[in-house]
Amino acid sequence: MTPVAAVRASGLVKRFETTVAVDRVDLVVEEGEIRGLLGPNGAGKTTLLRLLFGLVAPDDGDVELFGRPLGASDAINLDGVAGFVEEPTFYPYLSGRVNLELFAELDGGADASRVEEVLDQVGLASRGGDRVSGYSTGMRQRLGIAAALLRSPRLLLLDEPTSGLDPAGARDMGGLVRRLAAEGTAVLLSSHLIGDLEQVCDSFTVLRLGKVVWNGSAVQLRDQAPGSAYRLATSDDARALEIAEQHPHIHATRSQTGEIRLAVQGRVDAYVLDLGRAEIAVRRLELVVSPLESMFFALTSDVELDSAGLAELAEAALAGT
Amino acid sequence: MSATHALRPGESFPGEVSRHYGGVRSVYRAERRKLATQLSTRLLALICVLGPFAFAGVLKIQSGSPADTLFGVWVHSSGFALSLVVLSFCGSWGFPVLAGVLAGDIFASEDRYGTWKMVLTRSSTRRDLFAGKVLAAITFSIGLLVLLAAASLAAGVLLVGTGDLVSLGGTTLSAGHSLALVVAAWLLDILPMLAFTSLAILLSIASRNGIVGVIGPAIVALVMQLLLLVGSGVWMHMLLVGSAFGGWYALFTAHPYYGPLVIACIVSVIWIVACLVGSWLILRRRDFAGAPVARRAGWVVPVRVAVGAAALVAFLAIAGNWGPAGDTAAKLKASIEPSFNNLTLLQQRELGRTVAPGAKLNVLPSCSRRASTPTGPGDWICTLDVFIPQPGAVPFQQTPVTYDVSVQSNGCYKAESPPSFVGQQTMKDADGNQVVNPLFVIYGCFNPL
Numbered sequence: 001m002t003p004v005a006a007v008r009a010s011g012l013v014k015r016f017e018t019t020v021a022v023d024r025v026d027l028v029v030e031e032g033e034i035r036g037l038l039g040p041n042g043a044g045k046t047t048l049l050r051l052l053f054g055l056v057a058p059d060d061g062d063v064e065l066f067g068r069p070l071g072a073s074d075a076i077n078l079d080g081v082a083g084f085v086e087e088p089t090f091y092p093y094l095s096g097r098v099n100l101e102l103f104a105e106l107d108g109g110a111d112a113s114r115v116e117e118v119l120d121q122v123g124l125a126s127r128g129g130d131r132v133s134g135y136s137t138g139m140r141q142r143l144g145i146a147a148a149l150l151r152s153p154r155l156l157l158l159d160e161p162t163s164g165l166d167p168a169g170a171r172d173m174g175g176l177v178r179r180l181a182a183e184g185t186a187v188l189l190s191s192h193l194i195g196d197l198e199q200v201c202d203s204f205t206v207l208r209l210g211k212v213v214w215n216g217s218a219v220q221l222r223d224q225a226p227g228s229a230y231r232l233a234t235s236d237d238a239r240a241l242e243i244a245e246q247h248p249h250i251h252a253t254r255s256q257t258g259e260i261r262l263a264v265q266g267r268v269d270a271y272v273l274d275l276g277r278a279e280i281a282v283r284r285l286e287l288v289v290s291p292l293e294s295m296f297f298a299l300t301s302d303v304e305l306d307s308a309g310l311a312e313l314a315e316a317a318l319a320g321t
Numbered sequence: 322m323s324a325t326h327a328l329r330p331g332e333s334f335p336g337e338v339s340r341h342y343g344g345v346r347s348v349y350r351a352e353r354r355k356l357a358t359q360l361s362t363r364l365l366a367l368i369c370v371l372g373p374f375a376f377a378g379v380l381k382i383q384s385g386s387p388a389d390t391l392f393g394v395w396v397h398s399s400g401f402a403l404s405l406v407v408l409s410f411c412g413s414w415g416f417p418v419l420a421g422v423l424a425g426d427i428f429a430s431e432d433r434y435g436t437w438k439m440v441l442t443r444s445s446t447r448r449d450l451f452a453g454k455v456l457a458a459i460t461f462s463i464g465l466l467v468l469l470a471a472a473s474l475a476a477g478v479l480l481v482g483t484g485d486l487v488s489l490g491g492t493t494l495s496a497g498h499s500l501a502l503v504v505a506a507w508l509l510d511i512l513p514m515l516a517f518t519s520l521a522i523l524l525s526i527a528s529r530n531g532i533v534g535v536i537g538p539a540i541v542a543l544v545m546q547l548l549l550l551v552g553s554g555v556w557m558h559m560l561l562v563g564s565a566f567g568g569w570y571a572l573f574t575a576h577p578y579y580g581p582l583v584i585a586c587i588v589s590v591i592w593i594v595a596c597l598v599g600s601w602l603i604l605r606r607r608d609f610a611g612a613p614v615a616r617r618a619g620w621v622v623p624v625r626v627a628v629g630a631a632a633l634v635a636f637l638a639i640a641g642n643w644g645p646a647g648d649t650a651a652k653l654k655a656s657i658e659p660s661f662n663n664l665t666l667l668q669q670r671e672l673g674r675t676v677a678p679g680a681k682l683n684v685l686p687s688c689s690r691r692a693s694t695p696t697g698p699g700d701w702i703c704t705l706d707v708f709i710p711q712p713g714a715v716p717f718q719q720t721p722v723t724y725d726v727s728v729q730s731n732g733c734y735k736a737e738s739p740p741s742f743v744g745q746q747t748m749k750d751a752d753g754n755q756v757v758n759p760l761f762v763i764y765g766c767f768n769p770l
Contacts, residue, residue, distance in 0.1 A: 098358070
């Protein structure tokens with residue numbers, strides 16, 4: 001018996017009139033793997049998830065979930081496949097708890113204790129009796145995750161799972177996903193916010209205009225990334241800039257506010273050690289553009305990410321754009 | 322835990338019980354619960370229970386009666402008549418509205434709340450969801466109809482009593498016989514009720530709009546009522562499911578006939594099957610790509626639908642003349658004459674006069690339609706020449722009684738005569754009680770086939 005992937009999609013194509021939303025996409029998600037599905041808005045991430053859920057039929061290509069072909073016109077009824085597309089939605093006139101009970105009923109019913117358990121897992125135990133119409137976006141997102149957890153997922157498909165969550169909620173969600181993956185659950189997370197996925201995912205698939213433009217592990221991605229950018233503050237910025245010139249893979253500049261910006265192709269470790277040897281105290285070294293972010297921009301935009309490009313990206317990130 | 326081989330359809334993960342599949346039954350339970358929690362459903366149930374009691378209570382404190390509805394003049398003398406008046410009213414408006422409110426939003430609400438993608442990403446298939454929702458709508462439709470039937474019977478019996486019911490042939494029916502027929506009448510309306518429930522489901526799925534689904538059946542019922550007034554042919558009138566609500570009238574005639582009843586049941590089943598098959602085909606092929614993406618706003622579709630509906634109504638109006646005429650002078654004469662005879666005898670008995678069993682008046686009826694065409698539903702006039710043997714008269718005294726008759730396409734009619742001919746609506750019986758004058762309004766039905 002050969003192991004099968006949780007998701008195996010090959011040659012998937014989906015067109016909406018003249019627009020090709022998904023263009024010959026191949027995707028594999030193994031059990032226990034957390035794969036990030038990255039791409040700018042309109043890249044085809046949500047359509048791909050809809051295809052995996054069977055909500056839309058592909059125009060071409062095949063999808064297998066745990067080795068089982070997904071019917072073109074019917075929804076999945078495979079145990080343990082769960083998640084949501086876009087924002088999770090509920091019956092607003094019912095409480096969060098009753099919504100979960102109804103969803104559980106569609107799966108053949110669940111114990112009341114199981115509903116309470118998942119409400120507790122997402123931090124909604126105390127608000128479970130409130131009508132969903134009174135929930136905030138973040139609470140609905142949590143309830144969506146609870147609805148997915150009810151199915152004891154072996155494959156979790158989540159679209160923008162941290163959307164609407166506060167930083168603590170996003171961190172909790174990350175922890176929950178990692179815990180599930182450790183138990184063998186395959187997870188596919190879609191987002192256009194790279195920072196949300198960077199610390200969670202083992203591997204990434206990057207989409208652009210419906211096509212896969214990069215596919216690989218997190219390690220491969222960091223290795224292939226064009227670089228990263230930092231904000232640096234030291235006890236002697238002038239000398240720090242001089243020392244930076246001795247490192248060909250580091251491009252250091254002063255910003256208008258007087259801070260040092262480092263565009264780094266590779267690692268920054270050797271430079272920091274040199275600063276120490278020169279008795280320059282590093283007061284602040286803040287990652288502004290991560291390797292994943294630089295890779296994302298390199299793959300999904302037409303901008304060339306050399307040193308100057310990285311510096312521009314850092315300025316844009318610091319400006320909040 | 323890991324899946325080490327490809328799962329076959331229906332197979333669950335190794336070592337696990339397949340507990341994430343409840344099929345149609347699960348969806349049915351969930352939908353039943355959703356419907357039961359909705360305010361509209363609870364309100365409908367309350368109206369179904371309290372409505373007949375309120376109606377009976379109002380009638381109790383006033384002398385008037387809903388004489389335009391079959392059995393209407395008898396609501397003060399028999400509780401069964403009250404239940405039948407409620408049933409007649411529901412057949413015109415109540416059931417289509419009930420079906421619309423119950424089923425018109427059951428699918429469209431998933432679009433409104435955007436929950437299709439949530440329910441379709443559970444274990445239930447589209448087929449399960451469709452079947453479960455349809456079954457839930459059918460359950461509640463039948464449940465509310467039964468509730469209304471029980472409440473109207475209870476209100477009639479408790480507030481009016483179990484007096485004999487005057488049939489559509491002028492004969493009297495005992496309490497037991499009346500009860501059996503009234504229950505049968507309510508049960509016979511289940512099929513057309515389900516036809517409107519299915520229509521509401523079709524509108525709900527096709528339009529993805531709860532308002533269309535809720536109001537649509539009532540509008541269709543109104544259009545059907547209007548179409549039943551047009552044309553004199555029986556074929557198209559029989560195919561309009563709105564007419565099926567009146568199939569039970571045939572049971573209450575002196576000589577029940579079953580042809581229209583059977584056709585009403587067949588037509589209802591055809592409507593149910595057609596609407597549900599159409600609904601399933603639309604739902605099965607639908608891409609759930611998100612409403613904003615898949616749907617285009619604009620006037621093109623509504624205008625096309627409106628033009629198509631207008632063309633269909635025009636066609637049906639023309640087709641209303643197809644087939645043999647259902648309402649003819651001969652049929653009306655053959656029906657009204659024995660009814661008049663029976664009601665006259667009933668009147669005489671109530672006045673304390675002895676009537677020999679099987680007594681028969683010598684009546685010569687003549688009926689004609691007021692409009693230019695001699696057949697079809699609408700306003701008719703019937704003159705009943707009664708020949709009464711009189712000592713000294715040669716050979717009889719001829720007494721003409723004229724009735725204005727309003728005939729429906731299903732062969733049922735209401736005949737009214739001015740008080741100068743038949744007396745007031747009520748009269749004093751032999752015991753001095755104020756009772757309904759049986760000849761004031763004559764209700765009857767004949768087989769239009």
